[in-house]
Amino acid sequence: MALCMTLLDSPLAEAWERVCAAHAASAPLADNRAQLLAFELATWGAPTMQEGGGGGARGGRLVPLATKAASLPSRAAPALRPVSAAGEPVRYLTDEQKRALNAKYGRIAAPNP
Numbered sequence: 001m002a003l004c005m006t007l008l009d010s011p012l013a014e015a016w017e018r019v020c021a022a023h024a025a026s027a028p029l030a031d032n033r034a035q036l037l038a039f040e041l042a043t044w045g046a047p048t049m050q051e052g053g054g055g056g057a058r059g060g061r062l063v064p065l066a067t068k069a070a071s072l073p074s075r076a077a078p079a080l081r082p083v084s085a086a087g088e089p090v091r092y093l094t095d096e097q098k099r100a101l102n103a104k105y106g107r108i109a110a111p112n113p
Contacts, residue, residue: 001028002039012040013048013064033062 004015020026028036033051040047052063093101 001026001036005040005043011044011048012036012062016049016062016064027061036062 001012001015001019004010004018005012008015008018010018016026037047037049037051040049047065049062049064052061
């Protein structure tokens with residue numbers, strides 16, 4: 001759910017709704033629910049959900065607060081990545097520059113996505 005919050009730039013209540021719509025049996029354990037609430041507070045500055053009880057560590061659920069996402073403080077747009085320097089466009093290496101670096105340092109494997 002934290003990934004959904006990050007990728008969709010949405011508060012926990014919206015992410016929870018999306019995840020549960022796709023997988024209704026979603027029920028994070030108590031420690032994960034606490035981490036989700038803390039993550040939302042750290043990233044959004046205000047909670048949209050609270051612990052709803054009903055089943056202990058395995059069966060507990062988070063329930064939405066009366067607070068609507070529209071009333072949350074607006075957040076700055078996330079920075080686009082990758083970045084070569086502040087305010088500068090990304091500059092990709094030419095094939096010649098790649099060959100020179102490979103010759104100097106050895107061939108570096110491409111990272112796994």
